[in-house]
Amino acid sequence: MAYSDKVIDHYENPRNVGSFEKGDDSVGTGMVGAPACGDVMKLQIKVAKDGTIEDARFKTYGCGSAIASSSLVTEWVKGKTLDEAIGIKNTQIAAELALPPVKIHCSILAEDAIKAAVADYKQKHANELPGAPEKQVAHG
């Protein structure tokens, strides 16, 4: 199967590979896995005082599409608020990378990894968030 140029670019030059200190309060860690292909994805966000994501890291074991999907979303989430980040849809990832239908689950993995990282961060800060529970924000 032919990979798109964008997949190859992210695969050969992955952005933001690595880890943050898991114990760091400003870090949220999301881990997801796809049984169908055995891919594992760990995605971390570092959240600034103003509530926006200032940095992100990932570590993915999987095919080129899975690595490219996670590399791409670590770029996309930077500068976003938590609610904006969880608004990222797998269809946007798949479209950006021109993923074929059989690789759509790689983009689902990346979307779910972001959601898991945000959920982990929110859980860490559950007691500090004003006016909890969170209100639902429409995806835009």
Added chain:
Amino acid sequence: MQLGGTGGASPFFIHMTLNIAQDHFSLFGLPSAYVLDAVALERSYREIQARIHPDRFVNSGAAEKRASMQWTTRVNEAYRTLKDPVLRAKYLLERAGLDVGFETNTAMPPAFLMRQLELRESLEDAKDAASLDALSTQLARDRHRLETLLAAKIDAEKDLPGAVGLLRELQFLSRFGEEVGGAYQALDE
């Protein structure tokens, strides 16, 4: 009952003892359970195969040939499913209306995923047969543990929903097993 005797095999004979709509287990005369008598499966598979094999119908009419082909496909599929510990469990759970979500559900227990990351890191670092052997041993142990738990959930406790998570982990490990196999091949090249 004689089936497809030497004097001209007929699909009628096949249908007398086999019903194409039977489930995989009863097709081979096996109990519907996760724990499998592999010897009995093998024996039954060979027996049925011998009766339905297209080679037996070379001189038969088109209907017989077609029936033989259909049966061969059906029986091979059933055999492949039952023989494989992942596909067998998936078959049992999906037959009960459960969705195992191999493609769609990415939520797995964090401890399991941490271990998967570690195993993949070890695979990355494994540069010789000895370290691959050590990984294979760990993997075999993990798989065996999951298969034992699956048997307990499905057969003993009859808790099929409770088996879904175990099966998802087993499927995960079987994919990792293929990667380890690939690493062995890479060593030889």
